[in-house]
Amino acid sequence: MKYSITIQSKHFETLKENLIRPDKKERVAFVICGRSIIKDVEERFLSKEVHFIPEDKLITSEYNQVSWHNKYFIDVLKKAEVKNLAIILIHNHPDGVNRFSEIDDDVEYHLFKLAFNRNVGANSHASLILLTEGNFVGRVWKHDLSTEPISMIRIIGDRIKLNYPNQTDEYESPEIFNRQQLAFGRSLIQDLSNLKISIIGAGATGSATALLLTRLGVGELCIIDKDTIEESNLNRLHGATILDVGKFKVDVLQKYIYNIGLGTKVNVVKEWVSNQKCIEQLKTSDIIFGCTDDHAGRIMLNRFAYFYLTPVFDMGLVISVKKHSLELENLQGRISYLFPGSDCLVTKGNINIDIAYSENLRRNEPENFIKLKDEAYVIGEGNPSPAVVTFTTQIATMAVNEFLNRIQGFNPQALNSQHKIFFFHHGIEIFPENVSENECRICGKSNYWGRGDMEPFLDMVI
Template sequence: MKASLTLQEHHYELLKELLQHDDGTEGAAYLLCGNSFIISDPWDRQEHHKFISYAVEKVPDEDVVSQSQLHITWKTDSFVKTLKQAKIRGLTVAIIHSHSDLLAFSEQDDLNEPDLVDLAKNRNGLDTNLLSLILMPSGEMIGRLWVSRNKNIPLILIRIVGNAIRLHYPDRGKGIPSSILQRQALAFGESLNQDLSLLRVGIVGCGGTGSAVAMLLGRLGIGHIALFDKDVVEESNLNRLHGAFRDDVKQKLPKVQAIARSLLGLDVEVQTFQEWINEDICHEALKSCDIIFGCTDDHSGRLLLNRFAYYYATPVIDLGLALEVANDVGSLRFACADGRVTVLMPKHSCLLCHGVIDPVQARDENLKRIDPDEFERRKKEAYVLGEGNPSPAVVTFTTSVAIMAIEEFLHRLQGWRGENNAIANRVRKFTLTTDRNQGATYNPNCPICVNQDIWGLGDRDLFLEVL
């Protein structure tokens, strides 16, 4: 079994505020975490328990018995109260404290924490686990998962996700440099290449934008890619589907296989899923991803990814392209040519608030998928929306939108644009040769991006609490 933690950026900043003191004394807090349990990671087939930060709880000042630059001790009253909260919400408790100069667990930590494990199991049940984390003045973090008083597992990765994406893992920056990516390292530094090689990235939708994203990620040095698309290659795809050929149309080759074939020979492990993403087989793979590119053009798929980004605090970069030909007689110009890249995660507005998703159309798409006969009956009676004419599509524009998405992804990992330059919603007006960083007005009743109760909640009895 392996374990990791996703820490929402605003929780990380709050922890630094609570734990880091001007006089160097150690501080402590609790972190309530959602659970994402993966029975079999699609790349290494290992069991993986991912934790997601849900809420930060301060250790009350009155509970602190003593503290110095070398230690902190506190009464367990607040720990028991936090365990009670965790039990009610189906969460896991993490204890986190600061060290001033040691990025490792001390002998005192090793002595004290097994007793807390026993207390947690006695209070919340024998299957209860306990996380333990250390925060350094530099912001670096390490952690471990206690599964019993005699056994703990080091966290393989701590992801901090927000306007910046920071990765903490053993020996970061000490990997073997890649000769293939040497010139990329000259631009971004060698640590980024190591980060990219560890990441698991999902691409949902393998058409014009999705195939371009896959080609770019493979060349950037991403180590693990999952491709999701139920469709096969059709003749109308060939003008924009990177990696597809005319023979693929004859053979009705799945799009995911066409793209995977084009990534052969690169240092990337590719897993393919020729399924709709709400199928059970896809849930484990989606949960295994550190970041997801949403390249689907259907409302139903977008609606699911929109929820996923907030329940699992997994960044979803959603891509869209709108091309509309002018109605002028004899005109060959565009009335609209807009590319869009929207980043979804807690503290970011969602696709519902941006007006990108039509819930009615999403409902009808779901009906067509699960009961096509009923869909056709309702369509005849005008109870559902039928399919319209195909939209215009040009490979240069779909590829350009893919590049916009990759640029945002790289900036959040490496910061190449400079501080405070993450763009949550970027629209490129191709006809005006301009980019616009467009915000969105939050719907105060939005059940997703305004409802902090679901941020980082993780696994529920129903996937994303959707029937």
């Protein structure tokens, strides 16, 4: 069983600002968190709201001690209980001691005992120490008042920052990654080796993405796709040969990646993204790449990024020619970085709701779909769309570099643009800004950000 925490970067910034001050006193904060639970696999806390106790209401706030009335903890507990949310208790250690003191043990034991007594059978809570450099030490408090270590803390914003035990600047990366280390240093390789990344779609862009992430040294991949390989895919599918026609795309990629021999762990799922097996993989991933033309799948991924604070790098490529002539009309690529703080794909107009509806109908009610298609009520499957390997591979490479920049930060200016559109036939790039006064329920308001598990899933009524 693994425990982890994801914190929105705006929450992290307020925590640092309010807890770490020049006067070097201990202070305290409570973070209300959504929960993401896969039984016996991973329990994840997702930051939703930060609460501070007003300075003049602290009983003591000294160099190595902070105390306060239980009332403030109970107030936050009451708010959290309504939706079965979790609480993370955070205090700072100005002296830099990176472990819980005996006083911490005692205070936290009694507080969490109070929490569990109020709410019998409740799920876990957690506590963190914020150190002066902005690093965390943490643990989970379980219902029986035993504690467990936290294996990963992610801070998600324009940058993606990771905190995990044994993280070190002196990391000895495997020899194979020497050339990459020369460019970007040791810590990037250690970070990548600790990540689990899911790739939705194992077609032209998905196969390229999977192989690039493998060679970068990502520790674990999950590749999701239900399709088998057709001969007509071989002009753009990386890792596939003529002998693979008829096999599942994900199986062929998995074998290819194992044969590369970098030790990458690869899980595969042969289902649509809305299937429960896929959802379990997504909920245990650190990052997601959207490499599909599937609009129904995109609607789900689009919500998932905000509900579960899991960054989604979504990519798309459109090639079209003019009717009745072979003249190129459009050759356009898109990369979108979705996280709480960027506009979502619905707001940006990248999801076609009509296509999504007909895709869902075709999968869930095939007979009804045929009937409605005959009556021209839904969009049928059109002619195959044009695809050219150099451009599908290019957009995949750009998306992976986008991810790399958000982890490593080699191009600080590019971090401000979460949406990037490339007109390859004109050599034009457009970086649309976030819309102002955004009313979108997903990306415009923060109610869903970090909400995690709820009924119905993603508050989606299908």
